[in-house]
Amino acid sequence: MGVVYIAIASFEKTLRNLVQSTMVEEYGDKWWKSKVSQRIRDKVDKRMAEEAKHRWHKTRGDSPLDYTDMTELASIFLNHSDAFDHVITADFEWLKQILHVIEKSRNVIMHSGELDLEDVERIGINIRDWGRQVGL
Numbered sequence: 613m614g615v616v617y618i619a620i621a622s623f624e625k626t627l628r629n630l631v632q633s634t635m636v637e638e639y640g641d642k643w644w645k646s647k648v649s650q651r652i653r654d655k656v657d658k659r660m661a662e663e664a665k666h667r668w669h670k671t672r673g674d675s676p677l678d679y680t681d682m683t684e685l686a687s688i689f690l691n692h693s694d695a696f697d698h699v700i701t702a703d704f705e706w707l708k709q710i711l712h713v714i715e716k717s718r719n720v721i722m723h724s725g726e727l728d729l730e731d732v733e734r735i736g737i738n739i740r741d742w743g744r745q746v747g748l
Contacts, residue, residue: 613726616735620718623739627685627711628677630699630746635688638695644676647692652684682715699746710738 635643644653656679663671663679672678680688686708689696693704700707717735720727727735742748 613721616717616727616732617721619735619739620714620721623714623742624682624718626748627682628675628680630696631685631688632675632677634695634699635692638692648676648688649691652680652687655684656680682711682718686711702745710742714738 635647639647653676656676659679660671660676663669689700689707690704693700696704714735717727717731720731
């Protein structure tokens with residue numbers, strides 16, 4: 613499961629990097645406050661505040677984007693599809709489905725579970741398809 617963990621973690625990092633670079637390019641440095649829904653910002657603020665209570669432990673990161681989950685990332689993609697349409701030329705429902713499927717497996721792996729071979733293969737196929745779609 614270690615290889616699957618690394619694949620999923622790398623995939624998530626790639627997603628966040630794509631969102632960050634695209635949103636900054638399209639909307640400027642203040643995109644988080646001006647373009648992300650209040651619902652997502654409130655959830656992220658709550659997560660960041662909870663982590664800040666534990667100063668003895670390293671945080672997830674410095675950016676609010678580091679505190680988003682895949683469902684929230686999908687919402688950002690979908691709500692700003694015009695900003696991403698040069699990268700994701702496919703139907704954005706396709707993107708939403710890929711993120712949903714990978715998130716299910718991610719949650720199993722990140723909570724010390726094991727996946728069946730079919731689930732591992734599905735992750736590989738989805739990450740491969742994502743990479744081809746966005747040109748990685």
